Amino acid sequence: MSDPHSYDLLSERWIPVTWLNDAAEPRDPKVGIREALNRSHEIRCISHSSPFIEFGLYRMLVTIVLDAYTVAGKRPTIGKMKAMIEAGNLNHLIVGKYLETYRERFDLWDNKYPFLQMSIDNMKSENISKMIAPVPSGTKIAFWHHYTANETSLDENEAARELCATAPFCFDYAPKDICTIGGDPPIYVVVCGNSLFETI
Numbered sequence: 001m002s003d004p005h006s007y008d009l010l011s012e013r014w015i016p017v018t019w020l021n022d023a024a025e026p027r028d029p030k031v032g033i034r035e036a037l038n039r040s041h042e043i044r045c046i047s048h049s050s051p052f053i054e055f056g057l058y059r060m061l062v063t064i065v066l067d068a069y070t071v072a073g074k075r076p077t078i079g080k081m082k083a084m085i086e087a088g089n090l091n092h093l094i095v096g097k098y099l100e101t102y103r104e105r106f107d108l109w110d111n112k113y114p115f116l117q118m119s120i121d122n123m124k125s126e127n128i129s130k131m132i133a134p135v136p137s138g139t140k141i142a143f144w145h146h147y148t149a150n151e152t153s154l155d156e157n158e159a160a161r162e163l164c165a166t167a168p169f170c171f172d173y174a175p176k177d178i179c180t181i182g183g184d185p186p187i188y189v190v191v192c193g194n195s196l197f198e199t200i
Helices: 031-037 050-071 078-087 092-102 157-167
Strands: 017-018 044-045
Touching: 017 031, 031 050, 031 092, 044 050, 050 157, 078 157
Parallel strands: none
Antiparallel strands: 017 044
């Protein structure tokens, strides 16, 4: 990695997966966004110990695919989805073009469009533990992790996964302030197929 302020989530291996038994090699335990989508028919599922992160990763991949097809003028309908299932994999031209067009938005450290982040001038900096559900901070009680908020650190892979979980769950300090995109408390369902492709 030549630029220390770049972390390309399209190619970096940060999404934990379980492969189907007949998947071709290599079968690394983590993949980037591009490989996850290109080989979604070979991947059984996303596999993380945190249901928040697992759901957030599914949601991100579904959103990318839906937006890629919509931008290409091929918004999925029931009929188109049936044809897609019969084809057995995603259209790599549609998904590939989308990922290239919006490549900079999948960089964790992009100056203009950092992945799932926005810069707000004059905003007070918050401790990263605020966005991690099981880490005690504010009014979150220490159930599993017995350390303080200022002892929390994340590597780039962990930060990217936590960012995917933050949008749908919107963890906050005070229960009265919790406001998620799905209401409070959020209830989400993932209907899993036989492969990541079918789930998406």
